[in-house]
Amino acid sequence: MMELQNPWWLGESDRDWEAFEKLTYRIWPNWIENLSLRPFSLNFVIGPRRVGKTLGIKLLIRKLLENEKNPYTIFYFSCDVLESYRDLLEVLNDYLKSKKKRKIKRAFIFLDEVTLVESWWRALKFLIDRGELRNDVVTVTGSISLTIGRHFETFGGRRGNGRTIRVTPLSFREYYGLFYKEFFPLKAEEVFEDYLETGGYLAYLNGDLKVDEIVGFLKADLKALDRSTDLARDIMGAILDKAPSPVSFNSIAKAVGISPHTARDYVELFEAFHILLQVLYLGGDGKVYPRKERKIILRDPLIAKAIGMWTRRTLSIDVLYEWLVQEHLYRKFDEIFYYRNSYEVDAIANGIKVEVKSGERRGGYPKDVRVLSGRDVPDFLYNILSYKDSWD
16 A cells, blocks of 8 residues: 555656646645755644645655655655554554665655544654654644644644644635736736635636535544534534624524534634634734634635535625635734724734725724725735745
8 A cells, every 4th residue: 555655666656746737727835845854853734625735745745756866765645544543553663664674764754634543643652752753754734723632732842843834725816826927906806706716726726626525525524523514514504694793602502502512612623624713802902802702704715605505505795805804814914803892893913904895995994994895805915915824
C-alpha cells in the first residue's frame, strides 16, 4: 500500500501532479511556503475538505524531490483508509523500518486527513516521545480542527519548529487574479457575481466538485463522530432562519426542540469543520461579551449554497455580502466582532468598523464606521483585505 501512495519511489509520476497541469483554473498554493521544513518539525495543516490541502502537499512533494537524491526520504500516506491509532502506528513503524534499512537520516513525512482516525494523536505522541522522529519533518493535515477533544494541547512542547497552517477557499482577491492581473472596477463587479455563485473552491470552478458533495462530506464527518445528521440539518436550518441577525444557543435550541448545550455542541462542531464562524459581541467599552447573542456566518458562498440546499433555505444577497466582509476581515486580522445598540456594526476587526448594506449607502452612522453598499463590496475585499494565511 505504501508504494501505491508514493509512486515517486518507483520513479513514476503522481496522478495529482498530472491533474494539476491539466486544470483550467489553477493557482500555486502560497501556504506551502509557510510550512517549516527544518527538523524537528510537526506541522498542522487544517481546512475544509476539497479546499486543496492534498494538492498543496503533493505539489510540495514534487518540489522537494527536485533536491532529494533518494526519493524514499519523502513519505506520504492518506489516512482515510485507517481505523485507529494502532493502524497509523503500524504504518509509521513500517516506514521507519524502511527508512533505517536505507540509512536515511532525515525524512519528510506527510499524513493526510488524519483527524478522523480514532485517537490518531496517540501514535504520533508515542513516536515523538521515543525520539523516533527527532530528525524528521512531519506534516499532518485534517478537515476537522485539531482542537477537538483538546488533542492540539497534547503536543505542547513536542512540535519543535512546526507551524499551524489554515487553508481556506480562495479569497476574492485570489479569485479575481484567476481572470485578470490588474484591478478594474467594472470587471470586479462581474467576477464578484461569479464568486457569489462558485465560492473560492477551485475544484468546483474546474468542474471537479459538486455542491451536493460538500453536504456528503459533512454528513460523513458527522457520522464518524457519532452525531445525528438530521439534528445537524435542523440546527443549521434554525441558524439560517435567523441570519444575519444575532442568535443565542437558547433561541436555536428552542427552534429545534433540543437543549442549549446540544445546540452549542453542534455549532462548535460546525466551526471545527470550518463551515461556520461565530462573531461575538464587542461592547462600546471595548470588552468582548461571549454570553451575549452572537452572529453566525457561513464562511464561503459555495458552502452557503450547499447548506441552503441541504436545509431547503434560500439566502438573500445581503446576507452573503455581510458574511464575505466578515470572513475576509477575520482572515486578515484573525479576529472579528460586531456591535449593536442604537445602530449596528456588522464587522469590527483591528479597529476597522464596517456596516454592509445590500442597496445604497445610508446615513446615521458615526464617522469611524465605513458603510458599504453592495457595489462597494468587491472593491473593499480586493483592495483592502488582500489574503494572508495565518499560522502559529
